[in-house]
Amino acid sequence: KIVNPRTGRIHASYSQTGAATGRLACHDPNLQNIPIRSEVGREIRKAFSAGIDDGVLVAADYSQIELRIMAHICGDTAMIDAFETGFDIHTATAMKVFDVASDEVTPNMRRRAKEVNFGIMYGIGAFGLARRLKIPQTEARDLIETYFAEYPGVRAYIDGVKEELRKSGTVATLSGRRRHYGNPDEARGREKGMIERAAINMPIQGTAADIIKRAMIDIDRELETTFPGAAMLLQVHDELIFEVDRSRSDELAAWVSDRMEQAFPLESVPLVVEAGIGSNWFEAH
Numbered sequence: 001k002i003v004n005p006r007t008g009r010i011h012a013s014y015s016q017t018g019a020a021t022g023r024l025a026c027h028d029p030n031l032q033n034i035p036i037r038s039e040v041g042r043e044i045r046k047a048f049s050a051g052i053d054d055g056v057l058v059a060a061d062y063s064q065i066e067l068r069i070m071a072h073i074c075g076d077t078a079m080i081d082a083f084e085t086g087f088d089i090h091t092a093t094a095m096k097v098f099d100v101a102s103d104e105v106t107p108n109m110r111r112r113a114k115e116v117n118f119g120i121m122y123g124i125g126a127f128g129l130a131r132r133l134k135i136p137q138t139e140a141r142d143l144i145e146t147y148f149a150e151y152p153g154v155r156a157y158i159d160g161v162k163e164e165l166r167k168s169g170t171v172a173t174l175s176g177r178r179r180h181y182g183n184p185d186e187a188r189g190r191e192k193g194m195i196e197r198a199a200i201n202m203p204i205q206g207t208a209a210d211i212i213k214r215a216m217i218d219i220d221r222e223l224e225t226t227f228p229g230a231a232m233l234l235q236v237h238d239e240l241i242f243e244v245d246r247s248r249s250d251e252l253a254a255w256v257s258d259r260m261e262q263a264f265p266l267e268s269v270p271l272v273v274e275a276g277i278g279s280n281w282f283e284a285h
Contacts, residue, residue, distance in 0.1 A: 002029055009051060014235070021202050022177060022209040024235055032236045036285065045282035052229065056249045059284035060256045060275040061239040064089060065208045070121055072266040073174070073203060076153025083269040090114040096150035097143060116147050120154060121204050123197030161200050171199045173206040175264070207264075211271070212238060215263035219256060227252050241281065249277045 004011055010029065018025025026032040034048070035041025050057050067089055071079040082092040094105045094113035115132050124132075126141035133140065148155040161171055165184055172178040179202050184195040216235065223230060230244040230252060240260070244252045253275040260273045278284035 012234070019209075020179065020198075021205040022173070023205065023237060024209070024213070026236075031234055034281075036282075042282055045285065046280045048281035049279055050243045052243060052245070054246050055243055056246050056277055056279055057233075057281055057284040058242040058244055058249055058253045058256065058275060058277050059239055059281065060242070060253065060260055060273050061285070062208070062212065062260065063272040063274050065211065065238050065271065066121055066204050067117060068266065068269045068271065069174070069204050069207045069211075070154065070157070072268045073207075074151075074153040074157035075268065076151045079151055079153065080268050090117060093117050093147070093150075097146045112143065116143055120144075120147065120158075121201055123158070123193075123200040125193075158200055161203070162196055165196070165199055171202050173203050173210050175207065175210040177206060177210060179206070208238060211264040212240070212260075215260040216240065218263055219259050222259075226255065239285070241284070253277055 002010055012026045012031045013028050015025045015027065018027070034044055036045055068083055071083055078096070079089070082089050090110050090113045091102060091105050093116065094109040095102055097113055097116065098109050100109070112133055115129065119129055119132065126137045126144060129144060130137045130140035164171060165181055169182045170178050170180045181195050181199050184192045187195055212235065216232065219232060223232060227244060227248060230242060232240060233243050234241040240256065242252060242256060257273040257275050261271045265271065276284045
């Protein structure tokens with residue numbers, strides 16, 4: 001029912017104002033919401049394929065871009081060091097939080113550290129982390145406190161966001177796009193915590209949205225002349241998907257990765273793009 005009769009393809013629409021952080025919001029249909037973690041989701045991904053003869057899909061994805069942005073914004077030296085040396089950030093966090101060597105980090109330790117890393121960006125508290133990890137609140141609180149002790153720059157960033165909210169009621173992305181929240185002290189009940197959590201995340205997720213938009217603009221300016229017949233098909237938050245002739249797929253993957261990494265260089269940490277190639281979306285991602 002949603003196949004375009006002229007092109008024989010499915011075309012989604014994107015809204016620039018559908019998400020408060022500035023992310024593009026996809027609808028009619030929402031192709032940003034195609035699952036990948038479940039077996040059924042992986043089978044669904046295989047249904048999306050290149051629509052040109054001897055064509056393939058190239059999927060280029062920013063690696064841990066929000067954590068890299070947080071490291072850059074907060075200036076925490078331990079976090080920046082992990083990214084500069086190419087060390088796995090979740091393993092690095094597990095080593096610090098659980099006070100073990102890298103070869104002693106278990107998969108469960110890394111999973112917990114990953115939940116803390118991403119949860120902190122959303123202003124998660126002990127209650128929320130305890131629910132995610134299915135552990136007692138006291139244990140979750142200890143994890144968060146240890147995290148802040150090891151990454152003091154992150155705590156300083158969060159405190160700074162809250163202070164800025166009380167002064168101006170706004171926060172901004174690295175490119176200067178500003179969002180108004182108001183003073184959380186004037187909010188009622190749970191609303192105060194919701195405002196603070198959203199404001200902590202907005203400069204990070206909002207900057208990631210700004211970066212990939214700049215990358216899309218840079219790529220679009222040169223794509224047609226550099227790779228005739230290739231097309232940028234889809235944006236899924238931190239990922240761009242392209243269609244290209246198989247013979248030039250490796251070249252396009254390298255070119256796109258470079259453009260994405262140079263779209264908005266962060267001074268303190270490198271942006272890293274991982275690109276895959278496949279006959280369908282599952283194989284390419």
